Structure formats: C-alpha cells, structure tokens
Amino acid sequence: MTTERPILYSYFRSSCSWRVRIVLAHKKIDYDYKAIHLVRDGGEQHKDEFRALNPLEQVPAFQLGDKVLTQSVAIMEFLEEMYPQHALLPKDPWKRAKVREIVEMICSGTQPIQNLSVMNMARDDPPERVRWSNYRITRGLAGVEVILEQTAGKYCLDDHVTLADCCLIPQIYNANRFSVDMEAFPIINRVARHLEALPAFKAAHPSAQPDCPTDP
C-alpha cells in the first residue's frame, strides 16, 4: 500500500472514468477528484495544462506523485495490485480469467465501438448513430449474458464484487442512453439490481460527482 494520495482526472459521464471511480470507492481509497470537462470549450482534455500531464488527452488519468497512468483497465489492475484490500479479483486463476473475460467483452468488445468518436463516423445522421450504438451495445451485452449464465451468482462472478461488475454498471448506463432493450438480459438485470444498492456503486455514479451539473 502506497502512502501518496492519488489524483483521478475524471469526467462525470465518462464510462471509463466511472469504472475506476467504482474501484476507488469499493477499496475505500482516498483520492482527489479533478474534473476534466470533455465538451466545454472544445474539451479541457486538449488544453496545454492537461496535455502536459497526459499527452493522450483522455480521461481517466490516474496520478500518483509524479507518475501518470491512463487506460481504465490498466488503472483498475494497478489499484488491485497496490491496494489489495476488498479484492476485486478472485484468488482462483480460472475465476480471475473469467472476470477478465467479462471485463474485456465490455471494455474492448463493446464500449470502444459504441462511443463518441466512432459514432461521429455517422455524424450527419443522428438516428443512424443511435441505431449503431444500440446495435453494438445489444450485441456486446448479449455476449456478456451468455458468459454470466456460467459465472454469475449475486454478482457477475459468484457472490463477490469483481472488476467485471465495475465495468458492467457504466455499460448498462450507456445501454439505457441508447434505448437498448434490457428485458433481453435477465441475468445482467438481476446482477445490476444488487450492484446498484451497494454504497461504492452509489458513490461512483455520475450524479454523485462534483462536476455533474445540478440542472439537468
């Protein structure tokens, strides 16, 4: 366990930042929240001050002393190694693998191809954009549902909160934004209901972040 106080550069609605916030809250890690508004003034992530810190011009970025780490799964795995309390990976190697399989289905197989920059391919046609995101998320969650048939208990893997759960909840939020028919995914829904009741998941929700607008 390190003694430095970490900083998370985050945007309240960024699903990748949200994953990391859940891990930080679940492990009860104290950190400073620095909001980077991804839209205002052309995007604060492109300003010189933030670029000096993270030349990739993305959130989340995780800072510990003078070191900066980007990419949500890399940050989550780092937190799991450095702050072992309230473990988010099981000890059994096969179960760890199944957790990472679900993580990757969401973080590589679903979210990147439904997000803003890919949607912008069809930017002149907003209904087409929504249809695309809806289709990709539906396909991604259908795959997750298949895996959860083998793995889920109360949560994605048995009855312990894991990194898979930290990725699932923000993806469901995106699914709802794009009107995905969630009735098709009964296991995901059951797991989500359990997760949403947990204090860490409440604390990490976009609506609980300091940069969430009070007037919607």
Add this chain to the structure above:
Amino acid sequence: MTTERPILYSYFRSSCSWRVRIVLAHKKIDYDYKAIHLVRDGGEQHKDEFRALNPLEQVPAFQLGDKVLTQSVAIMEFLEEMYPQHALLPKDPWKRAKVREIVEMICSGTQPIQNLSVMNMARDDPPERVRWSNYRITRGLAGVEVILEQTAGKYCLDDHVTLADCCLIPQIYNANRFSVDMEAFPIINRVARHLEALPAFKAAHPSAQPDCPTDP
C-alpha cells in the same frame, strides 16, 4: 503449471489469435492448433460444432480440459499466471501497469475500431473503409509512440519482452494492410525490428500457421 494440453482455436490472420500465439510460443507451451476459418462457408465460427464450444462465435478460444476461455487479453493474463516461465509482465507494479496501459491502447483503443465489423459500417464504400482504418490505426499508434518514449528500451518496456510486445506486432501488420505511414513512429519501428527477429514471434506469424494458404 497445469498438466493438461491446451487447445487454441485460431485463424491465421486474426490479430487477436496472433497475440495469444506469441505468448504460447514465448513461454514454450505445447498446444494443439485448431484452425477456424473466419470467412469460408460464411465463417466456421458460426457452425454448430464451434458454437457449442464458444457461443460467442469468435476466435481466439482457449480450451483447457472442459473449460473454455475467450478474449485475447484475458487468455494472455491467464497464461502468464498459469505458466510463469519466461514472464511477460515485470515484477514492479508500476511497470506492470505501463505494460497493461500499452496493451489496452492497442486492444481496446485501436484494434476494435479498425476491424472488420466496424469497417462494414461503410461497406458500400471501400475507399472510405480503408481511410477509416488507416485513421484509427494512425491515431492509436501515435498514442503508443508517446508512451514508448517513456518506457521503451529494446522492447516496449525496457529490454524484456512483455505482453505489450505481443500486442504491438499484430497491430503493425494491420497498419501495413491499411497503408499507415509507419515512418511517423520511429520507436515502434525500432522495437518491431528487434521483436521480429525473435523465434517466438516468427513461430506465431500468420505465414507460419497451418491454416495459412500456400498460394497467396
């Protein structure tokens, strides 16, 4: 270390299968190679026999006894834990995190948004499809180049082969397929030259797979 003989379901040209093949070769793990042709007859991954094994209808799929694992990074992390010889993650937690950061930049940030199903969005316009893949790969590799400025030695991280290297080489192959200007990435090029000379990287190359057509 397990005693069961693993099976890799692979397609010679699949960059996600290729990543796993490099790990298997680097760790000198004996395994059976089962080819799944992703194009022939509408795609062998959709046939009943393979679907019974992997309902996600994707390669790579890694089988150990009666257990099946999908998703390339999850498989690579599992191999690293189960077959610790010729380690592909450093011991230092920060360095491990930097390796995973590069892995994610390629496997979540680049490959999924340049691949076939996303390209099919613009399927009526092949030149637009190539431009899109070229743009996404160029952007992705530009980010990797920035990180490598801090991390690279002979390989992506210092002078030891890591999971990052196993992901980089297949991505460069995709870059060349889509005519990305690789001159812009001197560190990536230098690292690639070193990697391509290694026996494991030669053994895992698409051209060395049993399902690679002899007549190109």
